[in-house]
Amino acid sequence: MYQYTDFDRHFVRQRAAQYRDQLERHLRGELGTDEFRALRLQNGWYIQRHAPMLRVAVPYGELSARQLRQLAHIARTYDRQPDGPFAGQGGYGHFTTRQNLQYNWIPLVDSATVMELLADVDMHGIQTSGNCIRNITSDAFAGIAPDEIVDPRPYAEILRQWSTLHPEFAHLPRKFKIAISGALEDRAAIGWHDIGLQLKRDDAGHIGFQVFVGGGMGRTPIPGIEISPFVAWDHILVFIEAVVRVYNLAGRRDNLYKARIKILVKAEGQKFVDAVNEEYRRILADDPAGHEQLIPQAELDRVKASFVDPAGVKAEPAVTLDDGDPAFARWLARNVHGHRLSGYRAVTLSLKRVGIAPGDMSADVMDTAAALAERFSHGELRVSHRQNLVLPWVREADLAELFQAARAAGFATPNAGLLTDQIACPGGDFCALANARSLPLAAEIAERYQDVDELVDLGEIDLHISGCINSCGHHHSGHIGILGVDKDGAEWYQLTLGGSDGSTLSGTTTPGKVIGPSFAADEIADAIEAVLNTYQRDRLSGERFIDAVKRLGLDPFKTAANAVRVSTAKAPA
Structure with missing residues (x-):
């Protein structure tokens, strides 16, 4: 894991002290609500449906036991969930699809103390919100995967340090997300990010990045496009700076729904690519020796020194495991x-x-x-x-x-990659933006499919649930995706099939397609069961769900799902 330097620790502690001053001025009435809003968001503090929500960065998903214990202490001491499955247990946290942790019940008056506790273990909430470059995400198996080409963690850390509080990119048209994969298998869903980076080696063994730009979900799901097949590793900050500069200058600021870079890339096409390359050349021309822009080998070596195997870890003879149980x-x-x-x-x-x-x-x-x-x-x-x-x-x-x-x-549920290994956002139970609840639906599906043999028979299926079009549950990339929608104040759900995150299991990064009108809250689980029953009936021997959807098309699944409706007249268009 990356080891904070004295400078790093001083930085996050000073940021926590700055936030305490801002909070205290706000509580005294010296700093207005609108003024304070921008400041708290810079540190990951939102106001949700019931209480403040804090989003804590877990850069590229690495977490120490010491840090997790501190997160537990914060939950136990300051999180005040009034009821639910963790009532009486002090509080809880929620791990998100972007390798962050969220708290939902911390009183604002305690927020500065929480920031100081995070700083004590080299953590913070900086840039987990706002129109800036967000937490850099990567493969959870980085550094240990058998199919790894290059360990992405040192590069992710360099990107994190470079982008944190970058003055030029503090007020982008919209939030900006970067993901890095260093393996043959894309386990970071890089095609669904504003910038997706795939580490590669050229024929001579030199390390570089294949760069994808313009991916995103939300109201308009668009997979990223390749903008460069290979950027040398020491040039990658320059290239990303060129991308973000072009976006910062040309991105839509007049329309919240058209402000993401994906809209600009789709609208401009090759013109956008040309503009990035021109800006890239200009930055290099302004600093031909690369003293200010390129990543020095010494800096890469310094950061790499943190990403070594733990002391005492070395290859051992393989063990034959007794799997009689x-x-x-x-x-x-x-x-x-x-x-x-x-x-x-x-x-x-x-x-x-x-x-x-x-x-x-x-x-x-x-x-x-x-x-x-x-x-x-x-x-x-x-x-x-x-x-x-x-x-x-x-x-x-x-x-x-x-x-x-x-x-x-309670950690040994044998369902990794199976139907009940669901992705879901907090939905309407917590989020003020949500149109419908996600969690009761996730619970209903989990309860229906508890038989492990049945889950194994169904095989690997990505089920993703979002409570609104912002797609925090990544429903667009699910083999089965569920989107909560509001219909005259009632909760309804769209069902999509055939989405993928770009992994080998899923294939090319693709948004799922909606099958028919929305389903009522009391119909959607039955509709999913009908879809799965159709798959079991019509699949070929050994055929995966996603492959069956591609082969059969949507019609048989749509027919089966629509048959569960209580009344066709009930379903809105």
Whole structure:
């Protein structure tokens, strides 16, 4: 993991002190609501439906056990959930699809204290909100994946430091998201980001980035396009600066819904690409020696020094695991993953079980996960795009013991990548922007599909749920996507099929297609069941759900889903 320097620590502590001054002036009435709003958002503080919400950055998903324990302490001490599954447990946090953690019940009066507690463990909420470059995300298996080309974490860290409080990009037309993948398998969904970076090696072995620009979900889902097949690693900040400069100057500021870079890229096409390349050349021409713009080798080496294997970790002989216990065998098959080091595995700690919203963890459960990381993974965890935790340094010889401990703690649901390993946003239960609730629907689906054998038979299916068109639940990229919509004050849901995030499982980055009119809240789960029944009936031997949708088209699934309606007259157009 990256180790903060004295400068880094001074920076986040000074930022926390600055925020305390701003908060106290606001509480005294010296700083108006509108003035304070911009300042709190710069530090990740929102006002949601019921209470303030804090979004904490977990850069590229890396988290230490010490940090997780501090997050648990904050939840237990300051989060005040009045009811729900964690009532009486102090509070909880919610891990998001963008490798952040959110609190939903911290009183604003305590917000400066929370910022100081985060700074004590090298954490903050800077640039988790606002029209700036947000938290850099990456592969949860970075640095350990067997298919890795180049470890993306050092580059992600350099990008994080470069973009944090970058004065030129503090007030972009809209929020801006960057994701990096360094493996053959894209586990970071780079095609759905404003900038997606794929690390590569050219024929001579030189490292560089394939650059995609203009991806995004929301009201207009558009996959990113390739803007450069290869940018040398030391030039990547210059190239990204050129992209963001062009966007900053030409992006729409007159229309919130057309302000994202994807709209500009789609409208301008090759003109946008030409403008970026011209700006790229101009920046380099202004500094031909590269003293100010290019990444120095010494800086890369400095950052890389943090991303080494933990002390004592080295390849070991592979272990033959006794999978005679069916429950252990299922867990090995679904939640235990390959590793670049012989004798080691990565393990998913599932945050998906009946009665708990996807990504949610109580303070007590956070402490338990931290203890597992200390005991089995050298004190390190990862936050995954799928709203789970990953232990990256588990010895094969310890897997049986870890399984028992994970099962006792509720982390061993053997469903990684299956239907009930759902992605869902907090929806209308918390978010003031949501049109419908996401969490009750996620719970209903989880309750219907508890039979592990049935889940395994259905195979790998990405089910994503968003409570509104902002797509925080990434419904567009789900093999099955669900979008909450408002119809005359009632909750309705659109159903989409065939979406993909660009992974090998899903194929090319593609938005799902809506099948028919919206479904009422009491119909949508039945509609999904009808879709899955159709898949089981019509699939070829060994055919995955996403492949069956591509082969069969939408019509048979649409017919089955529409048949569950209580009344066709009930369904709005």
